[in-house]
Amino acid sequence: MKAALFYRAYEPLKIEDVAIPKIGEKDLLVSVKTCSLCHSDIQFIDHGLAPGKTPPLILGHEIAGDVTKIGSRVKNFKIGDRVIIPASKSCGKCLACKSWNETQCDQFQLLGNDIDGGLAEYIKIDCNSPIFLPYEYSYELGSLISNDFVGAYHVVFDRVNIHEGETVVIFGSGAYGLSILQMAKMKKVKVYMVDIFDWKLEIAKKYGADGVLNSNKVNVCEEALIDEVHGKADVIIDTIGVTRTLTQAMNALRKGGKLVLSGFSENSIPFLVKRLILNEISLIGTIGAPKRKIFNIMQYIQDDRIQWKEMITNRLPLEKVNEGINLLRMQQSIKMMIYPNGMEKTTK
Ligand SMILES: [Zn+2]
Ligand SMILES: [Zn+2]
Numbered sequence: 001m002k003a004a005l006f007y008r009a010y011e012p013l014k015i016e017d018v019a020i021p022k023i024g025e026k027d028l029l030v031s032v033k034t035c036s037l038c039h040s041d042i043q044f045i046d047h048g049l050a051p052g053k054t055p056p057l058i059l060g061h062e063i064a065g066d067v068t069k070i071g072s073r074v075k076n077f078k079i080g081d082r083v084i085i086p087a088s089k090s091c092g093k094c095l096a097c098k099s100w101n102e103t104q105c106d107q108f109q110l111l112g113n114d115i116d117g118g119l120a121e122y123i124k125i126d127c128n129s130p131i132f133l134p135y136e137y138s139y140e141l142g143s144l145i146s147n148d149f150v151g152a153y154h155v156v157f158d159r160v161n162i163h164e165g166e167t168v169v170i171f172g173s174g175a176y177g178l179s180i181l182q183m184a185k186m187k188k189v190k191v192y193m194v195d196i197f198d199w200k201l202e203i204a205k206k207y208g209a210d211g212v213l214n215s216n217k218v219n220v221c222e223e224a225l226i227d228e229v230h231g232k233a234d235v236i237i238d239t240i241g242v243t244r245t246l247t248q249a250m251n252a253l254r255k256g257g258k259l260v261l262s263g264f265s266e267n268s269i270p271f272l273v274k275r276l277i278l279n280e281i282s283l284i285g286t287i288g289a290p291k292r293k294i295f296n297i298m299q300y301i302q303d304d305r306i307q308w309k310e311m312i313t314n315r316l317p318l319e320k321v322n323e324g325i326n327l328l329r330m331q332q333s334i335k336m337m338i339y340p341n342g343m344e345k346t347t348k
Contacts, residue, residue, distance in 0.1 A: 002340065003120035004321045005056040009048040012322040013059065013119070021116070021124035028077055028127050029069035030085065033139040035118035036062040036312075037321075037328050037336040038147060039174065040264040044113075046329060049266045052114035060338070061087040061111040063118035064133055064142025074127045082139075083130035085123065087111055087147035088288030092128060102290040103154065110288065119321060121340050131294050140337050141301070144175070144308055148335075149297045151262075152179035154289035156187065157296075160235060160260055164188045167229055171249060172239035172263065173200035175311050175335045178207055180237055180262075182306055192229055194221070194248075197331060203310045215248070222251040233257060241265035250275065258282045311335045317343055 001020045004013040023029050041059045043049040051057050063085040067077050077083070090097050090105035097105050111117045116124075133142040156162060166189045170177045173195035184191045185208045192211045193204040201212035211228050218224035225248070226232055232254035238245050241263025249259055250271050259281055269283075276283060300306045314333045316324045318340040327333040 001121035002318055003058050004318060006044055006059050007055050009045060015319055020122050023069060023071050023124050025071040025073040026127050027071045027124050028067050028074060028130065030065040030083060030123050030125060031068045032063055032065040032118045032120060032123055032340040034064050034143045035060040035338050035340060036143040037324055037338060038062060042325060042329055043264055045325065058116040058120045059112040060117035060119035062143040062147045063123065064139040064146065076127055082133040084133045084142040084146050084294065085125055085130050086291040089129050103288045119318065119338060119340065131291060140312055143337065145294060145297055148175045148179040149306065150289040150294050152176060152183045153293050153297055155180055155237060155260060155262055155286050156183035159284055159286040160258055162187050162189055162235055166234035168235045169194065169225065169229065169233040169252065170237045170239065171245045173204045174239060177239045178204060178311055181209055182207055194225065200334065207307050221248045225252045235260065237262060239263045241267060243267060243270040246270050253281060255279045258284055260284045260286060262286045312337055315339065315343060
C-alpha cells in the first residue's frame with residue numbers, strides 16, 4: 001500500500017510502498033478515505049517533537065474510512081462498515097478508564113504518534129476503537145469529528161469548569177479553535193478569538209464569536225485584548241502553544257482565571273511560578289477525548305448546532321501530502337483533507 005512515512009524532523013514525508021498491516025484476531029483493517037492534517041503533525045516535522053513510536057512512522061490521526069477486513073474474533077464490525085477512528089486510544093481496563101477518565105489511561109496512545117496513523121491507504125486498528133460513521137455523514141465530517149470536534153468537547157465540557165456569563169478567549173482560529181468556540185458558545189459565555197489572519201477571524205465571527213482580534217494589527221496584544229473584552233478574561237484557551245501566545249494569555253487573564261493548554265508542543269512555560277501563585281491561576285492541560293463523547297457531538301450535528309463547511313479549505317491526494325503540509329505550515333489552510341485512496345474513488 002502507499003503510505004506517507006515520517007523518518008526524521010526537517011525533512012518532507014516520504015511516499016513509499018509498504019506492506020499492508022497484518023491484522024490480529026481482534027483487529028480491523030480500514031481503508032482510509034479521508035485523513036485530515038493537523039498542526040500537531042507539523043510539530044514532528046518542523047519542530048523536532050519526538051513521536052512516541054520510533055520512526056519510520058505513518059503520521060495522521062483524523063481518520064474516517066471503510067472496514068475492509070476483520071479479525072476472526074471481531075463481532076462488532078463487518079466488512080463495508082463506515083467508521084470514524086478516534087485520534088486517541090485507551091485500554092478500557094485500567095483504573096483511569098474505569099473511572100471515565102480514559103484520556104488519563106495508563107496505556108493512552110495517540111494515532112500517528114505512538115502507533116501508525118492514517119496517511120496511508122490502510123490502517124490496522126483494534127476493533128474496540130472505531131465508532132460507526134452514520135451514512136448521512138461524509139468521510140470529511142468523520143475526520144473532523146475524530147479529533148477537533150470531540151477534542152473541543154472534552155476541553156469545554158470535561159476539563160474546564162466554564163460558568164454561564166463568563167468571558168472565554170481562544171488563541172488560534174484554526175479548526176480546533178473554531179471547534180472550541182462553538183462548544184463554548186453552548187455554555188452561554190462570551191467568546192473572543194485571537195489570530196493573525198483576518199480571513200480566519202471572519203469564519204470565527206460567522207461561527208458565533210462575540211469579538212475577534214488580529215494580534216498582528218495591534219501594538220500590544222494584551223492591551224488590545226483587554227480593551228476588546230472590557231476587562232480580563234475568566235478563561236483563556238491556547239491552541240497554539242508558543243511562547244508568545246502563552247505570555248499574552250497569561251497577561252490577559254484575571255486573578256483566579258484558568259489557563260488551558262491544548263496546543264501540542266514541546267515548549268516550556270514562559271512565566272514565573274509566582275505569577276500562578278500570586279494570581280491563583282489554574283493551569284489546565286488537555287489531550288484527546290473519551291471516544292464515547294463522539295455521541296454527544298453527533299447529537300449536536302443532528303440538531304444543527306455545529307458548523308464546519310468553511311473549515312475544510314483544501315483537499316489533496318496522498319501523493320501531494322507535502323504540498324498540503326506546506327500550505328498548513330504557511331497558515332494558508334484551515335483543514336486540509338488528504339485522500340489516501342484517491343479523490344475520484346472516494347464518493348463523499
Ligand atoms: Zn490533531
Ligand atoms: Zn486504560
